[in-house]
Amino acid sequence: MNKTTKSLADFIVKSPTAFHAVDVMKSRLEKEGFTELLENKEWELKKGGKYFVKRNDSSIISFKLPKAEYKGFYIIASHSDSPAFKIKENPEMEAAGAYVTLNVEKYGGMLCAPWFDRPLSVAGRVLVKTGNKNDISAESRLVNIDKDLVMIPSLAIHMNREANDGYKYNAQKDLIPIFGDEKSKDGFMKAVAEAAGTKVENIVSHDLFLYNRVAPTVWGAADEYVSAGRLDDLECAFGSFEGFLGAENKSNVIMHVVFDNEEVGSSTKQGAASTFLKDTLLRINEGFKRNTEQYLMSLAESFMVSADNAHAIHPNYTEKADPVNRPVMNKGVVIKYNANQKYTTDATSAAVCKLVCDKAKVPYQTFTNRSDVAGGSTLGNISGNQVAIPTVDIGMAQLAMHSPYETAGVADLDYLIKFSKTFYSSDIAVR
Numbered sequence: 001m002n003k004t005t006k007s008l009a010d011f012i013v014k015s016p017t018a019f020h021a022v023d024v025m026k027s028r029l030e031k032e033g034f035t036e037l038l039e040n041k042e043w044e045l046k047k048g049g050k051y052f053v054k055r056n057d058s059s060i061i062s063f064k065l066p067k068a069e070y071k072g073f074y075i076i077a078s079h080s081d082s083p084a085f086k087i088k089e090n091p092e093m094e095a096a097g098a099y100v101t102l103n104v105e106k107y108g109g110m111l112c113a114p115w116f117d118r119p120l121s122v123a124g125r126v127l128v129k130t131g132n133k134n135d136i137s138a139e140s141r142l143v144n145i146d147k148d149l150v151m152i153p154s155l156a157i158h159m160n161r162e163a164n165d166g167y168k169y170n171a172q173k174d175l176i177p178i179f180g181d182e183k184s185k186d187g188f189m190k191a192v193a194e195a196a197g198t199k200v201e202n203i204v205s206h207d208l209f210l211y212n213r214v215a216p217t218v219w220g221a222a223d224e225y226v227s228a229g230r231l232d233d234l235e236c237a238f239g240s241f242e243g244f245l246g247a248e249n250k251s252n253v254i255m256h257v258v259f260d261n262e263e264v265g266s267s268t269k270q271g272a273a274s275t276f277l278k279d280t281l282l283r284i285n286e287g288f289k290r291n292t293e294q295y296l297m298s299l300a301e302s303f304m305v306s307a308d309n310a311h312a313i314h315p316n317y318t319e320k321a322d323p324v325n326r327p328v329m330n331k332g333v334v335i336k337y338n339a340n341q342k343y344t345t346d347a348t349s350a351a352v353c354k355l356v357c358d359k360a361k362v363p364y365q366t367f368t369n370r371s372d373v374a375g376g377s378t379l380g381n382i383s384g385n386q387v388a389i390p391t392v393d394i395g396m397a398q399l400a401m402h403s404p405y406e407t408a409g410v411a412d413l414d415y416l417i418k419f420s421k422t423f424y425s426s427d428i429a430v431r
């Protein structure tokens with residue numbers, strides 16, 4: 001594994017959930033001299049300062065202010081969440097008098113089959129009671145039961161001879177993981193409490209998810225592919241973050257934005273449809289003692305890159321791709337187009353993106369769905385409803401999107417970092 005791929009792999013392993021991804025970025029930002037801003041406290045911004053703000057501990061915006069007055073906001077946005085199974089309330093269930101299983105439900109639109117027959121574990125956050133008996137006070141704590149803990153076993157072929165002829169998974173029957181044998185009763189929340197460094201009775205509530213334990217790996221004839229969980233969209237979050245940290249901002253506020261809940265439509269208080277970005281922009285505007293007109297002027301000078309991974313052409317299903325616009329891994333930034341504007345790219349924003357790629361010496365390619373396929377959506381057009389600025393949708397090409405073990409191109413990570421750094425460090429004049 002080369003150095004950048006290793007850093008991405010470390011980031012992914014340390015980020016089993018959106019909460020962890022945000023926490024890893026927070027630590028890095030603090031190390032790099034960024035100051036945390038709290039949404040419930042006044043902000044004192046200084047020109048040339050570096051700051052970050054979190055919402056729900058699962059979305060994070062970091063930004064660097066220029067030393068002089070700024071023109072606009074240059075933003076790269078990605079998402080922290082990935083499809084997974086969420087642990088339901090009262091999770092333990094008894095099965096066959098011989099097992100304790102966990103009651104889970106789907107978060108996002110995942111491929112189900114690859115969750116079977118592999119070690120899984122549990123991570124997320126718990127709210128731990130603080131203060132005295134009648135105080136309404138609790139604090140959030142990250143949890144990662146960092147061991148092979150649960151498994152969703154397949155049914156043997158002998159008991160379903162049609163298993164290889166296509167199968168419709170029932171989320172309440174087929175996808176229930178085993179936690180332990182009958183002696184493990186009442187042990188699940190104990191394991192969670194232990195990982196959180198507290199007692200079961202102190203845990204008031206939880207947001208916990210299953211995650212895949214298979215370690216990231218590099219493979220292929222020339223080590224050209226990297227496989228890992230959550231490449232969608234931690235590859236974009238990580239690559240744009242590296243570019244952001246390495247960039248110099250001359251006349252713009254540069255911002256790295258990571259939203260939660262993209263996989264479930266973004267309509268949460270911390271999602272791309274929320275006011276999180278807008279509120280942050282308004283507070284920066286206030287901090288510079290600018291009026292409303294100046295705010296609107298700065299938006300008109302701004303640009304956003306919505307970065308979420310793209311589908312590489314699949315060797316076994318070439319008929320699923322557009323006849324012409326078929327991205328491949330290790331061939332650079334994928335610019336995504338959709339006539340119905342599920343992707344925000346238009347001629348203007350594509351021009352910006354292509355010119356940034358040229359300047360960065362990063363190749364680019366294009367993605368469109370086949371005209372008879374609906375395709376997915378992402379965060380750019382959703383965020384645009386709160387903060388309307390020119391936006392391009394990009395991603396890095398990958399296979400097996402929404403599997404718990406996805407595949408991308410090793411070279412593309414470096415391309416993304418170079419692209420991001422160049423974007424943040426440039427002045428854009430495309431009208």
Ligand code: CO
Pocket residue numbers: 079232233262308309
């Ligand atoms: Co995504």
